[in-house]
Amino acid sequence: MxxxxxxxxxxxxxxxxxxxxxxxxxxxxxxxxxxxxxxxxxxxxxxxxxxxxxxxxxxxxxxxxxxxxxxxxxxxxxxxQGELQVDDLPRSPSGRIDRAAARVAFEDVRREAEANRGDWAAWYRLAFAYDAAGDRKRAREALRRAAGLHRAG
CATH class of the missing domain: 1.10.287 (Helix Hairpins)
Known part of the structure; x- marks a missing residue:
């Protein structure tokens, strides 16, 4: 395609x-x-x-x-800016993200967002980390926060 x-x-x-x-x-x-x-x-x-x-x-x-x-x-x-994160998480043969690996990677991204509360890019990455970890509700919340920070900045 x-x-x-x-x-x-x-x-x-x-x-x-x-x-x-x-x-x-x-x-x-x-x-x-x-x-x-x-x-x-x-x-x-x-x-x-x-x-x-x-x-x-x-x-x-x-x-x-x-x-x-x-x-x-x-x-x-x-x-x-060359800063769009690449999804390199391990996947099953069917293409599903390995949730355990996603949770491990998630912690680094969560710490970054907490350390940079006003950085929309950190919240954007956190949204996709939540999504990869299987938490769609928090992913949408983080993406909404990123969008709000992006509009304000």
Whole structure:
């Protein structure tokens, strides 16, 4: 697979899924408005309740896209400086990262981030160390912190 295809295929998939979610949100919102226009108390209550769901969905999608764009900007900046970390962790034949090795490597990265709390690059590396170690929740938190520091700096 070419480098261009590897770079754009996931983006196109994410854009397609976002488009489908947008269509779903529009349909739910139109039904919610139709329910509210009935004037019946139950219809209005259901319409308002159904209108809240699209608003929440839009908020989550915007939040995730902003994080994805920020993550790509940070990666591009680090790559431009020659500081983008290479994933050289051992893998199983199926391609899964060896979790024990990831945990060992994680400790060094965690210490670096704790020592440099205001360094977005350290938090960016910590996010990917968390991900390699299998802790996706903390990985996203660290990436959000890196993005916040990157925007502020």
């Amino acid at each position: 070419t480098a261009i295809r590897r770079r754009w295929l996931p983006r196109l998939g994410a854009m397609a899924l976002t488009g489908l979610l947008g269509l779903y949100v529009a349909l739910v919102a139109s039904r919610a408005v139709a329910l509210m226009r009935t004037g019946e108390p139950v219809g209005v209550a259901l319409g308002v309740a159904f209108l809240v769901l699209p608003v929440i969905a839009i908020w989550f999608v915007v939040r995730e896209w902003r994080l994805a764009v920020a993550g790509q900007r940070m990666a591009d900046e680090l790559a431009g």
